Amino acid sequence: MASRAAVAGAVIALIVVIAAAAYVASRGGAPAATSPAAASPAAATTGGTGAASPTAASPVATIQATATAGGLPKKIPIGLAIAVSGGYAVDGPKRLKGAQLAIKEMNDLLAKAGAPFRFVGIHEDTQGNPQKAVDVVKRFIADGIQVIVGPLSTSETAAVMPLANRYHVVVISPSSTGEAAAKPNDYVFRVAPPDSKQGPALATIIYKLGYRKLVIIARNDDYGRGLATLVADTFKKLGGQVKTILYQPDKPDLSAEVTQLAAAVQSFGADKQTAVLVIAFDNDGLQILQKASKIPVLTKVRWFGPDSMARNTFIENPQVAEFLMKVHFLGTRPAIERNPVTKHFEEAYKKMYHEAPTPYAYYAYDAAWLAMLSVLVAGKYNGTAIKAVLPTVGAHYMGATGQKVFDKNGDCAIANYALWTVAKVNGKYVFKTIGMWHDSTKTIEWFNK
Amino acid sequence: MVDWGIILYGTISSLFDGLMVGSLYGLMALGLTLIFRVTRIANFAYAEYITYAAYAAYAAAAALGGVVGAVAAAVTATVVGALVSLLSDEAAFKPLWLRGADSLTLLVASMGVGFILRYSLLGVTALGNLPVQVNIQSVLSNNVLFTVGGLASFQYAHAAAILSAVVVASLMHWLFTRTRIGKAMRATASNPTLARISGINVYAVRRVTWLLAGAIGGLAGFLYGYYNPVNPESGWQTLLWIFAAAIMGGFTFYGALVSGIILGLAEALIGFYLYQFFGISTAYSPVIALLALVLVLLFRPEGVIRLEAHALRRRV
Structure with missing residues (x-):
């Protein structure tokens, strides 16, 4: 009996303590909830070290x-x-x-x-x-x-x-x-700088370098498809032929897409006038380059890429870096003046x-x-x-x-692009800027020629 | 105008890749099927064992390199896959099962376990400032064995994957037909209560099942990582294909493996022909797996290829 009374007493005491705590807590919180203006200085100073x-x-x-x-x-x-x-x-x-x-x-x-x-x-x-x-x-x-x-x-x-x-x-x-x-x-x-500048710039650069047949492999998202369309439109307007292969970026394996790419390059003849443009991010880009480096026909043509291809992931892998050098990979990226x-x-x-x-x-x-x-x-x-x-x-x-001058779309209006390639310097693979695309004059300036 | 040379060599290339990727899907689906049959869990966390194993394989390959590194990577991946698998059962699924959790609860729990595993991996890479994406090919070269017509190339990774599928299938056949534990697993799979009454230690069977399934997933993880770069979401992104293959195989052991290979081949070949002959974008190719899944569920929910029944019945 005595022990049961003691347990009951303890439970009651506990309930009282909890109720008291809840009451105090609700009193403490109430002013902040009802008058935010009064609470703001307190809130601003509580995180004193936040800066x-x-x-x-x-x-x-x-x-x-x-x-x-x-x-x-x-x-x-x-x-x-x-x-x-x-x-x-x-x-x-x-x-x-x-x-x-x-x-x-x-x-x-x-x-x-x-x-x-x-x-x-x-x-x-x-x-x-x-x-x-x-x-x-x-x-x-x-x-x-x-x-x-x-x-x-x-x-x-x-x-x-x-x-x-x-x-x-x-x-x-x-x-x-x-x-x-x-x-x-x-x-x-x-x-x-927006792709509405980069797309036409890429197409013009590829065309000016003497390529007339272009196969584009691009992510099927707003960025990839958008840029691919911009390049294709300009390239066709200049008089070239284009084939586009889109792929789902989160697909676990992209071998089938690379086979399509190889078939498209082959159907264009894989000659001196054929080029590949790859528009990819990290994981998908590495997959594509790694697989392409193993397919003979894809190592015979020149490759191009936009800013998204200037990733360290690609040159960290010696096989892929060698492949990029072999195909004389040329990329654009917004020129940081x-x-x-x-x-x-x-x-x-x-x-x-x-x-x-x-x-x-x-x-x-x-x-x-x-x-x-x-x-x-x-x-x-x-x-x-x-x-x-x-x-x-x-x-x-x-x-x-x-x-940072903005155009009517609120996008960066000054759009010169650095032209980069992969080079081996002291046994290490690096991205090397070898020229500049001047958007205002539509000309390529080579640094070492 | 169709260039038949391109169609021919493209087909060969698609066959190589389809066989390779299909072998991986098949192996992964086999592990998933093992767990499902013996424990009745549609295990969404299974994909993460593959990811963990791929990371372990990278670590081993990077540490040793060369042929030794390749063997070490395969072994490490298998062991890590098995351990993560067993651990997830002991920590989450078994306690739930002992409390009488139903299949739906276990399925949701497996999603939870999957999330914990995936985001722990991201957390570890962030804390240790480790590379998030690893690429086994940067430390272990994947050379070309031979090429056909300039379009198709058969690489070490292809040989490794196809060989592994054959070896694993043979080993599983031996296990299920010639060993006591294999027979006990099949007995537990077909009727757990009866198996228990017959004196089979269902706890031991359960442990072996998780270890085995994890080991197969781990091996597949290494093979996937040997062919493709790996990030913490790689396994998760493969899950749709794993489930598609397992369901097509009617959750039977051999059916899963064969369905995986068929799925891989179908995706590569159908995608290639649709683009070559009809100009349909390759971006639609994941639809093939989904379509196969939906069709199977609609018309043959018990699976298309239920191979174990015929293959095994004679030996029981």
Whole structure:
């Protein structure tokens, strides 16, 4: 009996303690829930060290943009909708680091100036998946974020475009170049030169080098198909013949597609006038090049590629690197017009992350800088205001990738392309820039001729 | 205008690739079938054993290199596949089974296990700053054995995959017909309760099944990785084909293997002819596997190729 009473007593005591705790907790939480204005200074100061580490993983809600009348909030969130898995598992993190470096530099600057506000980068992984990108942007919008750096791919950027326009949120993609996201008068800006420039440039380069028959193998997504169509249209207009092979990028094995490619090259005669253009990413690109290197007819013709083919994955494998040299692979990539900011970015990036940046990390860095500068110029944290000033800020901005003048679609208007190939230097395979495509004059400039 | 030379050599090339990829699908489907038959789990986590094994194979090949590296890679992949498989059963499926979980619960649990395995791998690569994508061919050369007509090439990877499928099929046949444990597995597969009453240690059978299925998946993982680059999602992306082959085979041991090969060949050949003769884009080729799956489920839900029944009945 006594023991039963003791157990009952303990249970009652426990219930009382829990009830008391719940009451205290509900009292503590209530004011914040009912009057957000009162809660905002507290929320802004709780993450005091947030400025030093730009990516706060979870407390999105605590740094809501609760702008004090007309001015800037103390913590200005910059959404980083950047994929770090899926097709971007390798390069995505490097681009994210570029954007985070920009935020850190800006905050150091603001601290020096004694400014009362700081920028906070809030990162969420979009996985390179349009649906996931939409989810991420929706969450950002719900949290009151007004400017987003990302997403990376054209499929994702095109998918989030309607949201950005409806809720007046500025989206700055560091690396989308595809046609599907080239729309005028929208809230989407793209800091890398668009494919509407790269496609015709590639076609003209291939044609000028004497090739008349072109087989294109491309990813069947907005980027791959879009660029393939742009190249094919221009190439046909110039008087050439084109065959296009599209493949599903997430298919586990692409042997059948490479066989098709070989058959198409053979049917064109595999002669001095036949060339291959491959438009791929990491995993699929490596598969295609690896398989192609084993098929005799594909080693007899010259290969070309766009910016997406300038990946370290390809030259890390000696067999593939040798193949790229054998077929005199020639690629285009947006020319980063070197300037003191470029040099500063490279040094700062290496110092902070102990690795060299990849091309689109430069653009991510510039995208983040542009986002923050536009917020400062607008003087308030509001998407419409940021959109209004961004093109002018861009035109007067000199970043790691040069000047950012935007065209009517909000895309980077200056589009010169570096021409690169693979070379062996001191026993190591490297990408070597051997020329430049000048878009304004439609001419190729070779560096060593 | 059709160039018959191209059709001929393209067909040969498609045959090589179809046989190779089909052997892989077949092996993978065989492991999946083993687990399904003995434990009644449609195991979605199975794809991750393949991925883990491929990574292990890369590590072994990179450490040793050459012929030794190739053998070590195959052995490591097989062992790692088996261990991950057994571990996932001991940690998740067996406890659920002992509590009387039904097939649907186990299926959902397998998805959970799959997610845990896949994202752990991503997490490990991120924490250790390791390369996310590995490529066994960068450390283990995959040379061309011979080429036909400049279009078709038969490589080490083709030979390894086809040979492995033949060897595994022979070993499985021997196991099922000549050994006590093999017969016990078949008995458990056809009627677990009766098997238990007859004195078969169903726990031991279960463990052997998971080890064996994981080992076969592991070997397939090495072969896949030897031919294609591997990332944490490689196994997951193959899952549709694995299930298609297993279902076409009616979840029978030999049926799975043969269906896998047929699926691989069909995809390569049909895709090639559709493009050559009708200009239908190769982007549609994954539809072939899906279509096969839907047709089988519609008209022959018990599977097209139920090979074990005829092959084995005589020996029982």
